[in-house]
Amino acid sequence: MAFADYIPMLLRPSILLFMSIKHFILTMFEIVFQERQPSKLLNLTDLRFRSFARLWAANGEAMSVEMPGPLNSLLSQCSGLVLDIGPGSGEMLSRFNPKRIKAIYGAEPAVDLHPGLVRNATKAGFGGKYHALLCGGEPESLIPALAKSGVLGGNGATGGTADDGIFDEICCVRVLCGVPTPRETVKGLYKLLKPGGRMVVCEHVVNPWRTEGRVLARVVQLVYTLLGWPFFMGGCELQRHTEVFLREAGEWEEFKLAYVDPQHAVPFIVGELKKAGALKVSEGGARSLR
Incomplete structure (x- = not known):
């Protein structure tokens, strides 16, 4: 690839950064001039969540039309009891097959995105199968949100607890970049996954400049970070070592992740992981843990 053709790939994220700054400023104006509650500006956490929700409400659908790698196929295969971390306003829900899913729990901390999330869940055909939780992905x-929803407890409804696994599938799509404690969050999600359960992953990560990536793309990631990407993008980090956190979370029977666009400033890892420990039937008919 010619260097001149490569430059637009490095600069493309700057458009999103500028848009996020615009929505942050508009949110401040709205609070001061429309709501006339300037004291709300002192709560930076709420201000950032609100401005990011505004950005996503305006652009989330357009940003979700084309997704990297085989994500659409992976989501369409989800079945059973599903946990969807950070669904936003539900742009990915059309990729799932409601007929295969018993129930799906969406953990979304931005309250301003919940109306769109519920609306898109209904539009996608989930009806009462979809449960929107006002929480993040960190344990x-x-x-507590899962406990309040009634899905925890090891009763006949779920067949598991937070310690030995509840969900058949856990989906992490463009969300682990923004959780405050990624290593602890991934370990917590691993525990919630049933033995033999599957985790679907689509996350942008630190550029793999030592192998498949480029040094320049890695430098550009650092520049965007210094310009305020995490602050204006709701805590999103461009330099996360998410693959490492996933490998460290526990024992996996299958670990199938691949880089998509590794030379870009925002490369992704996309694929599926299968938790070890599923029950299998031996030749004598007895069941054992593998």
């Missing part, structure tokens, strides 16, 4: 936020 201290997710576990």
Whole structure:
């Protein structure tokens, strides 16, 4: 690839950064001039969540038309009891097959995105199967929300607990970049996955400049970070070592992740992981853990 053709790929994220700054400023104006509650500006956490929700409400659908790698196929195969981390306003829900899913729990911390999330869940055909949770993916936020929803407890409804696994599938699509404690969050999600359960992953990560990536793309990631990408993008980090966190989370029977656009400033890892420990039937008919 010629260098002149490569430059637009490095600069493309700057458009999103500028858009996020615009929505941050518009949110501040809205609070001060429309709501007339300038004291709300002192709560930076709420201000950032609100401005990012505004950005996503305006652009999330357009940003979700084309997804990297085989993500659409992976999501269409989801079945059973599903946990969807950070669904936003539900742009990915049309990729799932409601007929294969018993119930799906969407953990979304931005309250301003919930109306769109519920609306898109209905539009996708989930009806009462979809449960929107006002929480993040980190254990201290997710576990209480799941407990409140009634899905925890090891009863006949779920067949598991937060310690030995509840969900048949867990989906992480463009979300682990923004959780405050990624290593602990991934370990918590691993525990929530049933033995033999599958995790679907689509996350942008630190550029693999030592192998498939480029040094220049890695430098550009650092520049965007210094320009305020995490602050204006709702805590999103461009330099996360998400693959490492996933490998460290526990024992996987299958670990199938591949880079998509590794030379870009925003490369992705996309694929599926299968938790070890599924029950199998031996030749004598007895069941054992593998």
